[in-house]
Amino acid sequence: xxxPLDTLEKSVNQKLLLLLKDSRSIEGKLLGFDEYMxxxxxxVEETKGETKRRxxxxxxxxSNVVSISLI
Amino acid sequence: xxxPLDTLEKSVNQKLLLLLKDSRSIEGKLLGFDEYMxxxxxxVEETKGETKRRxxxxxxxxSNVVSISLI
Amino acid sequence: xxxPLDTLEKSVNQKLLLLLKDSRSIEGKLLGFDEYMxxxxxxVEETKGETKRRxxxxxxxxSNVVSISLI
Amino acid sequence: xxxPLDTLEKSVNQKLLLLLKDSRSIEGKLLGFDEYMxxxxxxVEETKGETKRRxxxxxxxxSNVVSISLI
Amino acid sequence: xxxPLDTLEKSVNQKLLLLLKDSRSIEGKLLGFDEYMxxxxxxVEETKGETKRRxxxxxxxxSNVVSISLI
Amino acid sequence: xxxPLDTLEKSVNQKLLLLLKDSRSIEGKLLGFDEYMxxxxxxVEETKGETKRRxxxxxxxxSNVVSISLI
Amino acid sequence: xxxPLDTLEKSVNQKLLLLLKDSRSIEGKLLGFDEYMxxxxxxVEETKGETKRRxxxxxxxxSNVVSISLI
Numbered sequence: 001x002x003x004p005l006d007t008l009e010k011s012v013n014q015k016l017l018l019l020l021k022d023s024r025s026i027e028g029k030l031l032g033f034d035e036y037m038x039x040x041x042x043x044v045e046e047t048k049g050e051t052k053r054r055x056x057x058x059x060x061x062x063s064n065v066v067s068i069s070l071i
Numbered sequence: 072x073x074x075p076l077d078t079l080e081k082s083v084n085q086k087l088l089l090l091l092k093d094s095r096s097i098e099g100k101l102l103g104f105d106e107y108m109x110x111x112x113x114x115v116e117e118t119k120g121e122t123k124r125r126x127x128x129x130x131x132x133x134s135n136v137v138s139i140s141l142i
Numbered sequence: 143x144x145x146p147l148d149t150l151e152k153s154v155n156q157k158l159l160l161l162l163k164d165s166r167s168i169e170g171k172l173l174g175f176d177e178y179m180x181x182x183x184x185x186v187e188e189t190k191g192e193t194k195r196r197x198x199x200x201x202x203x204x205s206n207v208v209s210i211s212l213i
Numbered sequence: 214x215x216x217p218l219d220t221l222e223k224s225v226n227q228k229l230l231l232l233l234k235d236s237r238s239i240e241g242k243l244l245g246f247d248e249y250m251x252x253x254x255x256x257v258e259e260t261k262g263e264t265k266r267r268x269x270x271x272x273x274x275x276s277n278v279v280s281i282s283l284i
Numbered sequence: 285x286x287x288p289l290d291t292l293e294k295s296v297n298q299k300l301l302l303l304l305k306d307s308r309s310i311e312g313k314l315l316g317f318d319e320y321m322x323x324x325x326x327x328v329e330e331t332k333g334e335t336k337r338r339x340x341x342x343x344x345x346x347s348n349v350v351s352i353s354l355i
Numbered sequence: 356x357x358x359p360l361d362t363l364e365k366s367v368n369q370k371l372l373l374l375l376k377d378s379r380s381i382e383g384k385l386l387g388f389d390e391y392m393x394x395x396x397x398x399v400e401e402t403k404g405e406t407k408r409r410x411x412x413x414x415x416x417x418s419n420v421v422s423i424s425l426i
Numbered sequence: 427x428x429x430p431l432d433t434l435e436k437s438v439n440q441k442l443l444l445l446l447k448d449s450r451s452i453e454g455k456l457l458g459f460d461e462y463m464x465x466x467x468x469x470v471e472e473t474k475g476e477t478k479r480r481x482x483x484x485x486x487x488x489s490n491v492v493s494i495s496l497i
Contacts, residue, residue, distance in 0.1 A: 001080075004104070004111050007103075007128075008130060037132065066132060066135045067131045068129060070127065
C-alpha cells in the first residue's frame, strides 16, 4: 500500500501541480511538508482563470488543498 | 459488519469513481490511503462538467471527498 | 434512550434514505459504518433533482450526511 | 444552571422543532442523542419552504443543527 | 482579565441578544451553557429580516453563534 | 518572537478593530479572551456596510474573527 | 526537508505577502506566530480588489490564510 505522506516524501524536490479549494492552481517544486499537508514550495507559478503570476517561495496551508498531482 | 476502511483496503489496485465536494469527479486506480481517507490514485481522469483531463498520479485530500464508488 | 450509533447498528442490511449536504439523496442497503458515521452502502441509487443513477457499492463520508431515514 | 445536554435529556419522548443549517425544519419526537448532539427522532415531518413530507424515524447529525425548540 | 465563559456565567438569568451565522438574531433569557458555548435560552424571540416569531425555550448550538450581546 | 496570544494580552483594556468572516467590523475595548481567541469587548460599535450600531458589551466567538488590529 | 513552521521561523522580521480565504491580500512584516499559524504582523497594508488601506499591527487567525509568500 502506498501511503499519501510517503508519496509526498518521495516528491520532495520535484515539481507538483496543486489544485486549491478556491479553484486556483499552483505549480512549484516541493521543498517540504508537515503532517497536516502544509507545504513549502519554491519557483511557484499561480494560475487563476487566464491569469498567471510568479510567487517565488510560498507556504501553503494544507486545508486549502484539494489534490496534488505529480508532474 | 463491513467497515469503511476495510472496504477501501480491499479496493487497493482497483478502479474507483470519486465524487468531490466541488462537484468534480475523479476516476482512477487506488494505490493507497490513510486513516483520514486521504487517497493516492494512479491513471487519474478528472471530469468537470463536460471537460475531461488526465492527471496521472495524484494525492487527494479526504476532506474533499463526498463518496467513493467501487466500479 | 436510543443512541444514534445503536440505531444505525440495528439498520445493517436494511434500506436507508440519506440526505447529503449538497442536496443529493442516496438510497441503499447499509453494509456497515464507523464511529464518524462513514457508511458503506450497496445497491445505491442517487437522486439529484430529477436525475437518478445507480452507483452500486459506495463509501460515503459521514461529514457530508445531514440525515438518515430508516425506510 | 441548566446544561444543554441535561435539557435534551429531559426532552426524550417529547416533541421537538429543529432548525437545520440548510434552512429545513424538522419536527419529531426525540428518542435519543449522543454527546455530539446527533439525534434519533421518530414521527418526523420535514418542512422545506412550503413543502412538507413525512420521514418516519431518522438519525440527524448534530453538526447540521442550528437550534432545537421544545414544543 | 475577563474570561468569555465567566462573562457568560454572570449572565445567567439575564437577557441576551445573539447574532447567528445565518444572520438571524435571537433574544432570550440565558438559562445555562456548556464549554462549547451551546446555550439554553428561554422566552426566545427570533428575528429574521422583518419577521419575528416566538420560540419559547431553545437549545442553540454554539458553533452557529457569532456574537452575544449583554442587554 | 512575538506570540499572537501575548500580543492580545498586552492589548487588554485597549481599543481593537476586528474584521469578521461575515465582513462586519467591530470596534471595542478588549476586556479579556481565552485560548480559542473568544473575546470579551466593551463599548462596542459594529459597522456593516454603511450602517453603524452600538452593541455595548459582547462576547465574540474566535472562529468568526479574521483579523484583529491594534488601534 | 524544509518544514513549513521552520520556514516561517526564518521569516521573522521579514516582509510577507499573505493571501486570505476572503480573497483579501495582506502585506506586512512578520513579528511572530504560533503552531496554528496565527500570525502577528506589523506595518500591514491590506489590498481588497483595487482598495488599499494601512492597518498597522495585526493578529491574523491562521485558519483564514491560504498561502504565505516570502517577498
